[in-house]
Amino acid sequence: MTRQTGFPVITAEALAELRRRIGIPVRRPEPYIETATRDAVRHWTAGIGDRNPFWLDAGVGPPTILFAMDRIVSGYVGGLPGIHAMYGGTDFRWQRPIRIGDAIVGDSVLRDLVEKPSRFARRAIQQIYRTTFRNQTREIVCEADSWCFRTERDTARERGKYSAVEPPRYTEREIDAIALAYRKEETRGRTPRYWNDVTVGDALPEVVKGPLTVTSVIAFVQGWGSLYVRAHGLAFEMFERHPALGIPNAAGIPEPPERVHWDEAMAQAVGVPGAYDYGPERVAWLGHLVTNWMGDAGFLRRLNARVLRHNLIGDTTWCRGTVTSKEPGGVVHLALRADNQRRETTASGSATVVLPERSAGS
Secondary structure, eight states: OOOOSSOOOOOOHHHHHTTTTSSSBBOOOOOEEEBHHHHHHHHHHHHHHHHHHHHTTTTTOGGGGHHOOOOOTTTTSSSSSEEHHHHEEEEEEEOOOOTOOOOEEEEEEEEEEEEEETTTEEEEEEEEEEEEETHHHOOOOEEEEEEEEEEHHHHHHHHHHHHOOOOOOOOHHHHHHHHHHHTTOOOOOOOOGGGGGOOOOOOOOOEEEEOOHHEEEEHHHHHHHOOSSHHHHHHHHHHHHHHGGHHHGGSSOOOGGGGGOOHHHHHHHTTTTBBBBBHHHHHHHHHHHHHHHHOOOOOEEEEEEHHHHHHHHOOEEEEEEEEEEEETTEEEEEEEEEETTTTEEEEEEEEEOOOOOOOTTO
């Protein structure tokens, strides 16, 4: 096995080779979940902290469970070996609900590579995929564009965009306030939210997430499945196939770069103050905010969310939203954001939902 001893840089040759893949279907990595079983739905909702009983009672999966059913939409990228990939966001467009028992397959294609200036790492390559999800009858369930930013690990660390962040310490009163917010979380549930009753400017009831811990990261991975977390012989087989994934830890043992989510030293090696969450988790949190608000009779048509900053171990996230506009046919547009305890917005986006309408005279 060839050991990874230094972090590669983006070369013109490697970038040109990757550009040649644009428009070509991507070989599908083995998914974590192939069928939206009751167990899969239960583990996903537990992983993102969605306590709405509707999903299991009605035999429907939360829309964002697609993250667990495809690795490409979750941030798995090809090309540029050894260049760090940071998940940037996903734009989901659903056409129909996900039913328990649906076997859903995502077919992906590399759409584009866009070079962007980066305060984090001087240059960043935005790598954009489109994934089309079809169920067992070949109906399109959802189309999603997802993107990662490829950055040079050494450059990101040396540029030092992120200053040192003092790990938060919570008082008993602050923890009690978070616990109270969890107890007061509003789930619309079976009571329909009618389009007629929604007003532009309405605020969605907040949803709190955190404080983020390694334990909560593990809980999310149990529902989502991760990208490169493997053990024993499976791990060594992966490192043989993809040597750039085998980055030695302090003991000289190869581990994947995914350990930035629990390994402080690895996170700092890529230029981040400390271990941080998975980006798809925050997108799913914003989806949870929306489904709580729209109620069981609503349909989430679109969720377009961007990850803006790292959510560090110890951070608490407040998910918030506002009604921005309405259209005939029950359509409502929302603006979304996720704010941490430092009042930094770490994710933002928009959503479109379809709500039931009151019949004339009711």
